[in-house]
Amino acid sequence: MGKSTVILKRLGKVFNRxxxxxxxxxxxxxxxxxxxxxxxVGLGPVSVAPAAVAKxxxxxxxxxxxxxxxxxxPVEENxxxxxxxxxxxxxxxxxxxxxxxxxxxxxxVRNHLADPFILGVSSGAAATATLGMLFGVFTFLGRYSLSxxxxxxxxxxxxxxxxxxxxxxxxxxxxxxxxxxxxSMIMDALTRIITLxxxxxxxxxxxxxxxxxxxxxxxxxxxxxxxxxxxxxMIVLLANHRALxxxxxxxxxxxxxxxxxSRLQKMLILVSSLMAGxxxxxxxTIGFVGLMVPHFTRLLVGSxxxxxLPVCALLGGILVVWVDVAARLLIAPEELPLxxxxxxxxxxxFIWLLKRKTG
Amino acid sequence: xxxxxENLSFAYDDQPILEDIFLHVNQGExxxxxxxxxxxxxxxxKNIYRALKPAAGVVKVDGENLFNLSYKQAAVKIGVxxxxxxxxxxxxxxEIVAMGRSPYKGLFDADTPEDKEIIRSALARLGxxxxxxxxxLHLSGGEKQRVLMARVLAQETxxxxxxxxxxxxxxxxxxxxxxxxxxxxxxxxxxxxDLNMAALYCDRIYILKNGRxxxxxxxxxxxxxxxxxDVYGVKADVRVHPVTNKLxxxxxxxxxxxx
Numbered sequence: 001m002g003k004s005t006v007i008l009k010r011l012g013k014v015f016n017r018x019x020x021x022x023x024x025x026x027x028x029x030x031x032x033x034x035x036x037x038x039x040x041v042g043l044g045p046v047s048v049a050p051a052a053v054a055k056x057x058x059x060x061x062x063x064x065x066x067x068x069x070x071x072x073x074p075v076e077e078n079x080x081x082x083x084x085x086x087x088x089x090x091x092x093x094x095x096x097x098x099x100x101x102x103x104x105x106x107x108x109v110r111n112h113l114a115d116p117f118i119l120g121v122s123s124g125a126a127a128t129a130t131l132g133m134l135f136g137v138f139t140f141l142g143r144y145s146l147s148x149x150x151x152x153x154x155x156x157x158x159x160x161x162x163x164x165x166x167x168x169x170x171x172x173x174x175x176x177x178x179x180x181x182x183x184s185m186i187m188d189a190l191t192r193i194i195t196l197x198x199x200x201x202x203x204x205x206x207x208x209x210x211x212x213x214x215x216x217x218x219x220x221x222x223x224x225x226x227x228x229x230x231x232x233x234m235i236v237l238l239a240n241h242r243a244l245x246x247x248x249x250x251x252x253x254x255x256x257x258x259x260x261x262s263r264l265q266k267m268l269i270l271v272s273s274l275m276a277g278x279x280x281x282x283x284x285t286i287g288f289v290g291l292m293v294p295h296f297t298r299l300l301v302g303s304x305x306x307x308x309l310p311v312c313a314l315l316g317g318i319l320v321v322w323v324d325v326a327a328r329l330l331i332a333p334e335e336l337p338l339x340x341x342x343x344x345x346x347x348x349x350f351i352w353l354l355k356r357k358t359g
Numbered sequence: 360x361x362x363x364x365e366n367l368s369f370a371y372d373d374q375p376i377l378e379d380i381f382l383h384v385n386q387g388e389x390x391x392x393x394x395x396x397x398x399x400x401x402x403x404x405k406n407i408y409r410a411l412k413p414a415a416g417v418v419k420v421d422g423e424n425l426f427n428l429s430y431k432q433a434a435v436k437i438g439v440x441x442x443x444x445x446x447x448x449x450x451x452x453x454e455i456v457a458m459g460r461s462p463y464k465g466l467f468d469a470d471t472p473e474d475k476e477i478i479r480s481a482l483a484r485l486g487x488x489x490x491x492x493x494x495x496l497h498l499s500g501g502e503k504q505r506v507l508m509a510r511v512l513a514q515e516t517x518x519x520x521x522x523x524x525x526x527x528x529x530x531x532x533x534x535x536x537x538x539x540x541x542x543x544x545x546x547x548x549x550x551x552x553d554l555n556m557a558a559l560y561c562d563r564i565y566i567l568k569n570g571r572x573x574x575x576x577x578x579x580x581x582x583x584x585x586x587x588x589d590v591y592g593v594k595a596d597v598r599v600h601p602v603t604n605k606l607x608x609x610x611x612x613x614x615x616x617x618x
Contacts, residue, residue, distance in 0.1 A: 106448075110447045111447055112447060112448065238467075239466040239467055240466070242458070242461050242464055243461075245450070245454070245458060246458050246461055248446065248447060248448050249444065249446065249455075250441070250444035251410070252405070252408075252410040252439075252441050252444070253439075253441055253444065255408070255409055255410055255430060256408050256409075256410075256434060256437070256438070256439035256441065257434055257458055257459070257461040257462060257514070258429075258430050258431040258432075258433070258434030258435070258461050258462030259430055259431075259461070260430050298448065298449075302449070302450065302451060302454070303448040303449060303450050303454070304450070304454050
């Protein structure tokens with residue numbers, strides 16, 4: 001994490017907000033993301049040298065595999081390919097997804113304090129997902145029942161927060177934050193009740209990680225759905241980047257600029273709950289990423305969504321990958337839950353934003 | 360283009376706010392909407408630009424019912440400068456002006472060189488070209504209003520709706536903004552508080568009271584001492600100014616014993 005903030009600061013100086021050169025910024029971030037992935041795969045209770053990581057990964061790629069000579073231990077290959085790589089890649093996806101969810105929710109409520117965790121959306125998703133996991137309530141939804149149930153919980157909470165905090169056609173900040181707090185308490189309480197009446201202990205164990213967020217135990221199969229969802233949502237959001245910009249000017253202004261505001265709001269609710277739901281289903285609740293990353297992205301490239309969306313997806317991915325490395329290493333061989341770490345430094349950022357806004 | 364409002368009524372939770380509003384703005388006319396606080400000026404404008412849904416009535420642009428158009432189609436005909444809304448995120452001035460091009464853009468369209476030229480010229484016409492890269496939230500109130508005018512200019516509509524565009528501005532900006540709108544020679548419907556400004560710039564005026572049109576006509580016809588007393592309950596002295604040849608209204612407060 002320390003590394004990425006330093007680089008972030010330098011980038012801010014080199015590519016100022018006057019004329020951010022998007023191609024350069026995106027290229028730098030992509031390279032940074034690749035380096036982060038390779039380094040992060042190597043780091044853990046058992047370290048693997050970055051060169052070995054790169055070779056093992058390359059040996060699995062269709063075009064490169066003929067040129068790679070196997071010079072590593074089978075256990076290294078197991079750790080890299082079987083354990084760490086899916087986990088690190090999922091970190092990228094989860095970080096990107098949470099950041100984009102933050103951007104979408106912030107456009108919806110016109111407030112930079114919106115984040116799936118703060119507004120209780122994560123808790124809502126966790127509650128319905130727990131319900132599904134422990135009692136199999138949503139098994140009729142098939143293979144992706146967990147993700148779908150999390151999506152339903154996320155959608156219900158976003159709609160509730162949105163309706164409660166809208167006073168005379170306007171989102172009231174106080175109402176927004178307080179209804180977020182109240183809803184996440186209610187949803188967490190539901191999760192506890194469901195957990196305590198759990199029919200099996202295995203489910204109980206899984207549920208605890210949901211409440212604190214973790215990427216431990218990631219399997220390759222976890223990646224497909226969240227990846228598909230963020231690709232689709234990114235396309236939808238980028239296609240509507242002008243509408244999102246206009247929405248920040250206010251609902252009325254967006255209407256006079258030719259946008260169907262109520263349709264946009266429904267789209268944003270759908271997109272945010274899809275991303276929040278599928279992410280939370282695989283990683284539990286990881287707070288404050290959707291708050292911090294869009295904020296620092298805007299400091300870097302301004303508020304235009306055409307620039308904000310791709311940059312925040314990459315930055316969010318890089319951030320979560322490094323926080324997950326820290327979660328693995330800080331008290332090794334034990335693991336810290338990822339969500340605990342993001343809350344530890346995300347909370348102060350939130351307070352700082354809150355003070356700056358009202359002060 | 361001609362703007363017509365026919366038989367417009369509006370209610371908040373069954374409480375009538377506007378009743379039987381008929382008004383029209385002819386091509387190229389500058390029409391003012393005045394009245395006390397809460398008389399329904401902004402509400403009429405919001406019903407016209409579809410931020411509110413009327414209980415009854417139609418709004419027509421050149422005879423065509425506006426409510427049958429999509430938001431996008433309507434945004435090509437009517438440009439709006441709403442009352443200032445707090446902007447939660449900072450944009451660059453040129454990004455805000457570029458939003459005026461939105462109704463001409465498809466989903467993935469980027470700004471073309473033509474759009475950029477329109478944006479540049481809109482900034483130039485308001486004399487704020489050098490502010491293009493500045494942050495909107497760092498500007499003064501008068502500068503912000505000029506940026507919003509540039510945005511609506513980039514929208515290239517023939518009808519302009521302005522909701523108290525001079526609110527909170529110092530006198531030099533007030534004159535600057537209204538002079539600018541006047542020389543555009545587009546069709547303008549504007550809500551305004553300041554009766555002297557209305558007298559200086561408007562071709563015709565509608566006076567609202569309690570959600571109904573009290574009277575309408577040229578400034579000379581409607582800004583009389585009797586009507587001002589009836590609508591606002593204020594004593595005023597109205598005369599033609601020797602330099603402007605327009606009406607000038609001096610209010611006579613109770614605390615000064617004038618007569």
